[in-house]
Amino acid sequence: MSLLTNVMDHSLDDGYAEAAARRRTAGTSGMPKTLRAKLGLAGGLVLAALVVTVGAAQARVAAPVVAKERQELIDRIDRETRTADKLESGVDGLRDDVSARQRAALRQSGGSDRADLVGVLSGATAVHGPGVKLVVNDAKEASSGGSGDPRETSGFSDTGRVRDRDMQRVVNGLWQSGAEAVSINGQRLTALSAIRAAGEAVLVDNKPLVPPYTVLAVGDGDKLSTGFRNSPDGVYLHTLEDSYGIRATISTESDLRLPAAPSVIVRTAQPSTEKGTS
CATH class of the missing domain: 3.30.70.1880 (Protein of unknown function DUF881)
Structure with a gap:
C-alpha cells in the first residue's frame, strides 16, 4: 500500500518538477515573448495550415480522376476476359468438330469396332x-x-x-x-x-x-x-x-x-506402308 500511495502522490517525476520551478524562477516559458517571435510562430502555423489545406484540396480534385481510371481498367479487364472466354469456347467447338471427323475417318478406314478401340486407346473417345x-x-x-x-534428382525444394x-x-x-x-x-x-x-x-x-x-x-x-x-x-x-x-x-x-482428350493430332509420326518379313 505504501508503494501505491507513493506512486499516486508523486505521479510526476521530481526532475520535471524541478525544471518547471527553475523556469518560473528565471521568468521564462516555452512561448515567445517578443512581437517578432509571435508573428513568426503565427506565420509558421498559417503556412502549415495552408500546406495541409492545399494537399487536401488536390487529393479531393484528383480522387474522381483516379476512380475513373480504375473503373476504366476494370471495364477493360472484363472486356478482355469475355473475349478470351469467347475464343476459348470457339476453340472447344473446333476441337469437338475435329474429334468427330477423326472418329468418322477411323470408322471408314477400319470398321466400327476397330475405330472404337483406337479411339479408346488414343484418348479420342470418352x-x-x-x-x-x-x-x-x-x-x-x-x-x-x-x-x-x-526426390533424389529432382532438385525441388x-x-x-x-x-x-x-x-x-x-x-x-x-x-x-x-x-x-x-x-x-x-x-x-x-x-x-x-x-x-x-x-x-x-x-x-x-x-x-x-x-x-x-x-x-x-x-x-x-x-x-x-x-x-x-x-x-x-x-x-x-x-x-x-x-x-x-x-x-x-x-x-x-x-x-x-472425357475425351481435347486434341490427339499427330504431327510427326506417319503410318508405315512396309510389311514385316516372316
Missing part, C-alpha cells in the same frame, strides 16, 4: 467403367521433416507441395498397374500428354491444375489398386506421405466417367 479414384493433395502445412529424400514429377510417377504407376484410361482433374491423358511445372503450378497439356489432384483410372479396380500400392511408384507416394505430409487417398469405384 469412356466409362470401373477403376480407382486417387486424390493427391499438398501437405496441410509446409514442413521440412523426413529423411531419405525420394521441400515445401510439402505436390510437384509435377510426383504426378508423373503417380500416372506412370497407374499405367503400369493396368489402367486403360487416366485423367487428372478432368484432363484426359494420352500418349502425347505432358505433365510439367510452371513455378508452383502443375500443368497438364499446358493447362494449370489446382490441388487436390483427382486422378481417375479405368481398369479392374481391385487389381489396379493393389498393383499400384505395391509398385515402386506407389511406394514413392507412400514415402511422400510419411516424409512430407502429402495427403493421398485411393478407392475403388464401380463406374468412372472420363
Whole structure:
C-alpha cells in the first residue's frame, strides 16, 4: 500500500518538477515573448495550415480522376476476359468438330469396332467403367521433416507441395498397374500428354491444375489398386506421405466417367506402308 500511495502522490517525476520551478524562477516559458517571435510562430502555423489545406484540396480534385481510371481498367479487364472466354469456347467447338471427323475417318478406314478401340486407346473417345479414384493433395502445412529424400534428382525444394514429377510417377504407376484410361482433374491423358511445372503450378497439356489432384483410372479396380500400392511408384507416394505430409487417398469405384482428350493430332509420326518379313 505504501508503494501505491507513493506512486499516486508523486505521479510526476521530481526532475520535471524541478525544471518547471527553475523556469518560473528565471521568468521564462516555452512561448515567445517578443512581437517578432509571435508573428513568426503565427506565420509558421498559417503556412502549415495552408500546406495541409492545399494537399487536401488536390487529393479531393484528383480522387474522381483516379476512380475513373480504375473503373476504366476494370471495364477493360472484363472486356478482355469475355473475349478470351469467347475464343476459348470457339476453340472447344473446333476441337469437338475435329474429334468427330477423326472418329468418322477411323470408322471408314477400319470398321466400327476397330475405330472404337483406337479411339479408346488414343484418348479420342470418352469412356466409362470401373477403376480407382486417387486424390493427391499438398501437405496441410509446409514442413521440412523426413529423411531419405525420394526426390533424389529432382532438385525441388521441400515445401510439402505436390510437384509435377510426383504426378508423373503417380500416372506412370497407374499405367503400369493396368489402367486403360487416366485423367487428372478432368484432363484426359494420352500418349502425347505432358505433365510439367510452371513455378508452383502443375500443368497438364499446358493447362494449370489446382490441388487436390483427382486422378481417375479405368481398369479392374481391385487389381489396379493393389498393383499400384505395391509398385515402386506407389511406394514413392507412400514415402511422400510419411516424409512430407502429402495427403493421398485411393478407392475403388464401380463406374468412372472420363472425357475425351481435347486434341490427339499427330504431327510427326506417319503410318508405315512396309510389311514385316516372316
